[in-house]
Amino acid sequence: MRIAIASGKGGTGKTTAAVALARVMGSCVLVDCDVEAPNAHLFLNPEVQNTQDAYVMIPEVDDGKCTGCGECSRVCQFNALAVLGKSVLVFNELCHGCGGCVLACEPKAITEGGRLIGTMQWGKAGDLDFYDAKLRIGEPMSPPLIKALKHQAELSEAENTILDCPPGTTCPMVEAVGGADYCILVTEPTPFGLHDLNMAYQTVQELGIPAGVILNRAGMGDDCIQNYCKANGIPILLEIPHSREIAEGYAAGKDILSSMPSLEDGFKKVINTISEGLNNG
Amino acid sequence: MAETGKAKTITIISGKGGTGKTSVTAAFASLAAPVVVADCDVDAANLHLLLSPEVEKSVDFYAMPIARINQDLCVGCGLCNDLCRYEAIVVQDDNYSVDPLACEACLVCKEHCPEQAIGTVERQAGYWFLSQARTGPMVHASLGIAQENSGKLVTEVRKAAAEVAEKEKLGLVLVDGPPGIGCAVMASLTGADLVIAVTEATQSGLKDLIRVNDLCNHFKIPIHIIVNKCDLNPEVTQAVRKWAQEAEAPIIGEIPYDTDFTKAMIEAKTIVEYKSSRIGDELKSIWNTVLETMKSIV
Ligand code: SF4
Ligand code: SF4
Ligand code: SF4
Ligand code: SF4
Numbered sequence: 116m117r118i119a120i121a122s123g124k125g126g127t128g129k130t131t132a133a134v135a136l137a138r139v140m141g142s143c144v145l146v147d148c149d150v151e152a153p154n155a156h157l158f159l160n161p162e163v164q165n166t167q168d169a170y171v172m173i174p175e176v177d178d179g180k181c182t183g184c185g186e187c188s189r190v191c192q193f194n195a196l197a198v199l200g201k202s203v204l205v206f207n208e209l210c211h212g213c214g215g216c217v218l219a220c221e222p223k224a225i226t227e228g229g230r231l232i233g234t235m236q237w238g239k240a241g242d243l244d245f246y247d248a249k250l251r252i253g254e255p256m257s258p259p260l261i262k263a264l265k266h267q268a269e270l271s272e273a274e275n276t277i278l279d280c281p282p283g284t285t286c287p288m289v290e291a292v293g294g295a296d297y298c299i300l301v302t303e304p305t306p307f308g309l310h311d312l313n314m315a316y317q318t319v320q321e322l323g324i325p326a327g328v329i330l331n332r333a334g335m336g337d338d339c340i341q342n343y344c345k346a347n348g349i350p351i352l353l354e355i356p357h358s359r360e361i362a363e364g365y366a367a368g369k370d371i372l373s374s375m376p377s378l379e380d381g382f383k384k385v386i387n388t389i390s391e392g393l394n395n396g
Numbered sequence: 397m398a399e400t401g402k403a404k405t406i407t408i409i410s411g412k413g414g415t416g417k418t419s420v421t422a423a424f425a426s427l428a429a430p431v432v433v434a435d436c437d438v439d440a441a442n443l444h445l446l447l448s449p450e451v452e453k454s455v456d457f458y459a460m461p462i463a464r465i466n467q468d469l470c471v472g473c474g475l476c477n478d479l480c481r482y483e484a485i486v487v488q489d490d491n492y493s494v495d496p497l498a499c500e501a502c503l504v505c506k507e508h509c510p511e512q513a514i515g516t517v518e519r520q521a522g523y524w525f526l527s528q529a530r531t532g533p534m535v536h537a538s539l540g541i542a543q544e545n546s547g548k549l550v551t552e553v554r555k556a557a558a559e560v561a562e563k564e565k566l567g568l569v570l571v572d573g574p575p576g577i578g579c580a581v582m583a584s585l586t587g588a589d590l591v592i593a594v595t596e597a598t599q600s601g602l603k604d605l606i607r608v609n610d611l612c613n614h615f616k617i618p619i620h621i622i623v624n625k626c627d628l629n630p631e632v633t634q635a636v637r638k639w640a641q642e643a644e645a646p647i648i649g650e651i652p653y654d655t656d657f658t659k660a661m662i663e664a665k666t667i668v669e670y671k672s673s674r675i676g677d678e679l680k681s682i683w684n685t686v687l688e689t690m691k692s693i694v
Contacts, residue, residue, distance in 0.1 A: 124440050125413010125575045130600070151576035152412055152607065154600040172481075192460060192503050213502030214481055252610045255547065255579035282413045282575060283439035289497060289542050306661050307418070307442045314440070317541045322497070336658050359628075362653065366629035368599035 116390060117276040119295035121319070123311025125152075125282035127301045128331035128355065131371050132382075133279035134158045136299075137243055138372055139382045143275040145240075146268045147247035148291035150233060150260050155279050156247055158370040161240035169248065169263040170229035171212035171256070176203040180224035187216035187225060208255055233260040235267055244271040257281070258290040265294070284311075284318040292319060297389050298326040299352065304336035309343055316349065325392070329385070332357040352385045403432065403561035404690060407588035409573035409581060410595065411604030413440075416624040417594040419657045421572040422446040422666040423679040424686070430532035432566050434557035436584040437574040438522075438537040438546045446666050449527030449534045455556075457537065457549050459521035460501040463494045469513035476505035476514065497542055524553050526560060533560045547579035554584065577611045590690055591617050592648070596625040597633040605636070609645055619645050620689060622682060626650035648689060649682030651675055 120133040130147075134155055137145040147155040174187070174196070183201040195209035196216060207230050217225045235248040246268040250257050261281075268276065280291035292298055298319045302312040312328070319326045327350040330340050335357035344351050355361070355371070355378065364374030372379055406424075410417040422443060425433045435443040463484075465476070470492050477485040477492065484498035485505065494505075496519075506514040522539040535557040537549055557569050573584040585591065591612055595605040605621070612619045621640055626633050633650075640647050652675065660670035668676045 124442070125410075126596075127414060151578050152600075152604045154412075154603060157599045157603065190504075190507055192501060211500055211502060212481065213500060213504050214479070215502055215504040215507065218479070218504065218508065249607075250577060252577065252607065253614045255582055257576075257578045284541060284543075285439050285539065285546050285580075286544050287576075287578065305658050306445045306664070307440075310442060310445060311440045314541070321542050335655055337662055357655075359653070362625070363628050365600075366596075366598040366625070366632050 116274070116393060117278065117295045118389060119278040119280050119292045119298045119324070120301060121280040121288060121292055121298055121315055122282055122301045123284055123315035124302070124307055127303050127308060129282070129301045130155050130158070130279055131331070131365065132299065132301050132329050133277050134370050135372050135378065135382045136386060137277045138370065139379060140275055140277070140386060142242040142273055143277060144244040144246065144268055144271045144273045145277045145279065146264060147279045148261050148264065149279060149281040150248045150250045150257050150264065151281060153247045153249060156245070157368045159240040159243065159245060161238045161245035163236045164238040166234055166236040167267070168234050169232050169260050171232055171259050172214060172227045173207050173210045173212065173230045174205055174216050174225045175228040176205065177224045177226070178202040180222050182222055184221070186219040186221065190215045190219040208253070212259070232256065235264050237267065244273050257287045261287060261290045284314045289318065289322065292322060292324065295324055296393055298324045299329055300326055301329045301331055302340055303332045304330060304338065304340045306339065309339045312340065312343065316347070327352040327389070330354045352388060353381045403558060403567050403569050404589045405569045405571060405587055406590045406592060406686065407571040407573050407584055408592045408594060409584070409608060410575050410593060411577065411608035412595065412601050413575035415594045415596045415601060416651070416657060418442050418446070418572055419661065419667060420594050420622060420679065421570055423668045424683055425531040425570055426666040426668045427680060427683045428568055428570065429530070430566060432557050432561040432569045433529060433531060433534045434553050434569060434571045435534070435536040436550045436553055436571050438539050438549050438553065439574055439580060441536055441538060443572050444536050446661065446664060447529035447531055447534060448664060449525070449529035449536065451525045451527045453526040454523050456520055457522045457524055457552065459519045459544055461516035461518050462496055462499040462501045463503060463505050463514050464517045465492050465494055466513045466515060467491065469511050471511055473510060476509055479504050479508055522549060524549065524556065526556060532566065533564060535560065547583040550574070550580050550583040551586070554587065558587070577607050581611065585612070585615060585617060588617065590693060591619045592622060592686070593619050594622045594624060595636065597623050597628055597636055598625065599632060602632065602636050602639065606639065609643055621645055621647045622649045622651065623647060624651045625653040627652045648685045649678065651678050
């Protein structure tokens with residue numbers, strides 16, 4: 116079973132929920148796909164066993180062989196290449212690594228080099244297999260790193276996977292949520308929370324992934340989320356009460372089950388509800 | 397703000413999501429009005445929920461065209477599938493098609509298909525709007541579901557905001573930037589005269605602040621910091637202060653943890669428009685510091 120934890124809006128408690136769910140599942144894989152702002156490790160203090168750099172392909176041009184024909188720059192859809200006389204200027208950060216220029220260059224002046232996009236690491240946090248990655252500072256594209264990280268995590272032998280996804284509803288989120296059997300959308304009872312939940316829900320529907328909601332900070336705002344979920348037939352799997360105590364615990368890097376142990380049953384129920392639903396559906 | 401010359405831009409970012417960046421931007425907009433506001437957090441655009449803009453002009457936004465296979469011409473040779481590096485070609489019973497969510501729009505398949513069976517489809521990915529809000533002109537956007545990363549749309553929003561500032565002779569643009577450190581953040585930092593990072597006094601907030609500061613350093617842009625939820629954990633707040641001092645990133649304001657932000661949001665008001673509150677007063681004094689800071693750096 117692969118469960119993605121996502122949210123349109125950032126800061127709603129995705130990581131909190133992901134860590135708690137992983138904890139109550141016992142042995143499973145937790146993949147922190149929020150490579151722009153990876154924070155799950157703060158709550159788990161994993162023992163890192165491996166690190167590995169991730170790359171995307173970029174072209175390397177041999178000026179000695181280049182005839183200045185301009186074909187590479189013509190085929191590149193991302194304006195990453197400029198041909199100047201008989202040499203080529205590569206704008207590394209614009210390159211998407213599609214390989215089109217390599218194929219287009221008849222004199223074979225282009226070979227494949229690599230651009231470092233980030234560093235992955237993995238190890239153990241108690242029973243958990245933990246994976247995360249940091250996007251290299253200045254690297255614009257996170258989806259290739261998320262993809263590489265998910266590939267790496269597939270090597271783990273644990274049966275169940277929790278994917279802590281980046282916020283938003285664009286390609287990093289889509290890359291992270293992709294392939295999940297179920298998606299939990301974490302939100303909060305505010306107009307911002309509602310607006311972004313709606314975006315995120317439509318996105319997972321588009322991807323064909325069944326979804327449910329965890330309502331965090333319940334009681335802080337109004338009942339817009341309950342009404343929305345009711346109107347759209349989305350199950351609310353769990354309500355986490357608004358509490359300064361939890362916020363204080365979070366600030367210190369304490370996971371929510373330590374701040375409020377009574378929530379453990381609630382998180383267990385979430386897992387049971389999802390697995391029963393998937394087995395029957 | 398000066399009424400002549402090019403408008404100055406203050407860009408507000410956060411690293412971590414949910415730190416209160418948009419609420420702070422909206423408060424500044426109230427205090428600076430009339431001012432141009434640009435919502436560059438196009439991925440989770442929320443500023444309009446506080447500033448209630450009336451749309452005056454809506455412009456279609458097109459993403460890069462993606463590949464489409466013409467089934468009548470395709471002979472099923474499989475070359476496109478071999479060449480595509482994004483697993484975007486779907487093969488089902490010898491039928492070849494393109495998964496629009498996976499397609500990167502590189503058009504390598506189109507270039508090499510021996511039958512010229514591959515064409516392109518335009519994708520209308522969203523809109524951007526030129527509006528009138530309570531605080532003055534506002535440029536914002538709405539991105540379709542599951543679209544590609546939003547850097548290009550952010551750039552259009554930013555440019556439109558600069559244009560409207562010039563046209564209406566307004567001296568200041570406030571940009572609400574996206575969270576994270578990726579392509580959309582970079583696109584919203586371009587052209588900023590002052591960058592303010594709104595963080596929260598939590599372990600996660602500090603970690604993400606450090607990364608966003610690294611990003612700004614990478615582009616040689618100095619940042620100023622506002623610490624939200626500064627009274628949750630004195631130790632963490634102390635750690636943020638210590639880090640800021642060492643990083644030479646001045647803290648220009650601290651805001652206590654307060655649910656008034658939420659209450660104001662539910663009434664669709666900015667915190668300074670909402671009944672008098674201690675954080676409203678706090679934001680007024682932070683805004684004065686921002687104005688002073690602007691004078692000293694530009
Ligand atoms: S690999 Fe693709 S994106 Fe990169 S430079 Fe070559 S053609 Fe352009
Ligand atoms: S396609 Fe090859 S030969 Fe032609 S300009 Fe590019 S690198 Fe040079
Ligand atoms: S390369 Fe062209 S002809 Fe060959 S399978 Fe792809 S679309 Fe069909
Ligand atoms: S355009 Fe590029 S990504 Fe899209 S299907 Fe063709 S080769 Fe694959």
